[in-house]
Amino acid sequence: MNMIVAxxxxxxxxxxxxxAATPLxxxxxxxxxxxxxxxxxxxxxxxxxxxxxxxxxxMEPRLTLVAQRxxxxxxxxxxxxxxxxxxxxxxxxxxxxxxxHVALLRGGQATAQAVLAAWRADxxxxxxxxxxxLEEIGIAYLSNEGAAPxxxxxxxxxxxxxxxxxxxAGWHDEVINRVNxxxxxxxxxxxxANMDLDRAAQAHAQDMLQRDFVSHTNPDGLVPAARALxxxxxxxxxxxxxxxxxxxxxxxxxxxxxxxxxxxxxxxTDVNEIGAGYVFAPRDGGRQVFHHYWTILxxxx
Numbered sequence: 001m002n003m004i005v006a007x008x009x010x011x012x013x014x015x016x017x018x019x020a021a022t023p024l025x026x027x028x029x030x031x032x033x034x035x036x037x038x039x040x041x042x043x044x045x046x047x048x049x050x051x052x053x054x055x056x057x058x059m060e061p062r063l064t065l066v067a068q069r070x071x072x073x074x075x076x077x078x079x080x081x082x083x084x085x086x087x088x089x090x091x092x093x094x095x096x097x098x099x100x101h102v103a104l105l106r107g108g109q110a111t112a113q114a115v116l117a118a119w120r121a122d123x124x125x126x127x128x129x130x131x132x133x134l135e136e137i138g139i140a141y142l143s144n145e146g147a148a149p150x151x152x153x154x155x156x157x158x159x160x161x162x163x164x165x166x167x168x169a170g171w172h173d174e175v176i177n178r179v180n181x182x183x184x185x186x187x188x189x190x191x192x193a194n195m196d197l198d199r200a201a202q203a204h205a206q207d208m209l210q211r212d213f214v215s216h217t218n219p220d221g222l223v224p225a226a227r228a229l230x231x232x233x234x235x236x237x238x239x240x241x242x243x244x245x246x247x248x249x250x251x252x253x254x255x256x257x258x259x260x261x262x263x264x265x266x267x268x269t270d271v272n273e274i275g276a277g278y279v280f281a282p283r284d285g286g287r288q289v290f291h292h293y294w295t296i297l298x299x300x301x
Contacts, residue, residue, distance in 0.1 A: 033143065034140075034141045034142070034143060037111070037112055037141040037143075038064075038112075038139040038140065038141050040111070040112035040113075041112035041115065041116065041139050041141070041156070041158070042057070042059060042137060042139055043112075044112050044113060044116045045057065045116065045129055045137070045158070048116065048120070048129060048130070049129070049130060052130050054130050054131075054132050055132075055135070057134065057135065057136060057137035057160060058135065058136055058137070059136070059137060059138070059139075060096075060136035060137065060138055060161070060163075061138075062091075062094040062095070062096045062138070063091075063094075063096065063136055063137060063138025063159045063160075063161060064138035064139065064140065065094060065138065066087070066090045066091055066094050066096070066138055066159050067138040067139055067140035067157040067158065067159045068138075068140040068157075069090060070083050070084075070086075070087070070090065070103070070105070070140065070157045070159075071140040071141070071142040071155050071156075071157045072142070074105070074107075074142070074155050074157075075142050075155065080105055080107075083105065084103055084105060087101065087103045087159065088101070091159075091161070096161065096163070097163065097164040097165075097282035097283070098161040098162055098163055098164050099133070099162040099163075099164050100131075100133065100134070100161065100162045101159065101160065101161040101162070102128045102129075102131060102134065102158075102159070102160045102161070103157070103158070103159050103160075104119060104125055104128060104129075104156075104157070104158045105155070105156065105157050105158075106118060106119065106155075106156050107153070107154055107155045107156065108153070108154055109154055109156065110153070110154050115154075115156045128160070129158075129160070131160070133162045134160045134161060134162050135161070135162055135163060136160065136161050136162075136163055137158065137159065137160045137161075138158070138159045138160075139156075139157070139158050139159075140156070140157045141154070141155070141156055141157075142154075142155040142156075164282055164291060165247070166280035166282075167247065167248055167249060167278060167280065167292065168248075171248075171249050171276075171278050172198070172276050172278070173193075174249040174250075175249045175252065175253060175276040175278070175294070175296065176191070176193055176274055176276055178249055178250065178253040179191065179253060179266055179274060179296065182253065182257060182266055183266060183267065186267055188267060188269065189272070191271065191272060191273055191274035191298060192272060192273050192274070193273070193274060193275070193276075194233065194273040194274065194275050194299070195275070196228070196231045196232045196233035196275065197228065197231070197233055197273060197274060197275020197297040197298075197299055198275035198276060198277065199231045199232075199275070200224075200227045200228045200230070200231035200233060200275060200277075200297055201240075201275045201276055201277030201295040201296055201297045202275075202276075202277035202278070202279075202295070203227070203231065203277070204218070204224075204227060204240075204242075204277060204295045205277035205278055205279045205293040205294065205295045206277070206279050206293075208242075208244070208279075208293050208295075209279050209281050209284065209286070209293050212286035212287055212288070214242065214244050214288075214290075215242075216240055216242065224238055224239070224240035224297060225238045228297055228299060233297075233299060233301065234301055235299045235300065235301060236300050236301060237268070237270050237271055237299055237300040238297065238298070238299045239265040239268055239271065239297070239298045239299070240265070240295065240296070240297050240298070241256050241262045241265050241266065241295070241296045241298075242294065242295050243255045243256060243262075243294045244290035244292065244293050244294070245290045245291070245292055246292055246294060247291075247292055252292075252294040256296075265298060266298070268298060270300060271298040271299055271300050272300050273298070273299050273300065273301070274296060274297065274298050274299075275296065275297045275299075276294075276295070276296050277293075277294070277295040277296075278292070278293065278294050278295075279292075279293045280292060281293070
């Protein structure tokens with residue numbers, strides 16, 4: 001049976017072949033054998049990645065479930081191409097948010113060593129298995145013992161992915177602490193957290209996601225000063241930093257440090273308060289997809 005590979009948004013298929021199979025055979029002995037085969041393949045893949053100086057993959061239950069459902073679909077007689085075409089939908093259904101994913105499907109090899117050797121012989125599959133940014137894996141093996149003679153045996157499915165995660169729960173304090181650390185390194189006093197500035201910053205981060213824009217001026221024409229005033233902050237000085245895309249407070253603050261205008265805002269001498277906002281959008285449906293939206297407001301009343 002031919003090998004098939006599907007990769008994330010930049011899908012590619014190699015050797016499109018059809019499959020049909022009978023349902024899974026039940027029983028603890030079969031289950032134990034299949035789990036042992038799956039564990040063996042994960043070990044083989046991680047040894048391959050380690051040899052290639054790529055970090056090993058960790059097992060992820062939702063990816064494993066998706067791989068199992070794919071193998072079962074093939075076992076029910078669904079064409080392998082159709083199964084691979086539905087990988088993204090299956091991952092969405094499992095509530096697995098990711099930046100990228102890869103799926104490999106192959107039949108006809110009875111052992112983990114044999115199926116990996118077949119994949120290693122193919123450049124596309126080798127590249128997929130050695131993709132550096134992938135972190136998690138799910139594996140399913142269906143031996144298909146007892147199937148009709150015209151149906152395939154030994155169906156292997158591997159799903160690898162780069163998970164998309166929200167910033168840790170303490171993001172708010174970490175952003176402020178990192179801004180204050182930067183100010184301290186430049187001999188400036190720390191800023192105090194302010195709830196009104198928090199509300200304004202959070203609302204703007206949410207607004208950028210919902211109305212699909214990235215700007216200090218919102219679609220209604222409101223600038224940071226007006227939004228801070230609307231949140232109850234009676235300012236004498238106000239400044240705002242934005243960034244979209246960074247996944248952690250460290251990355252967000254570093255992006256501002258690396259940008260001269262944002263760096264200057266964090267080094268203002270006539271502000272003494274700060275508010276921070278952050279929104280995580282795993283299913284960001286905008287024209288430009290960022291997933292992470294960060295805002296800070298610096299001010300003085």
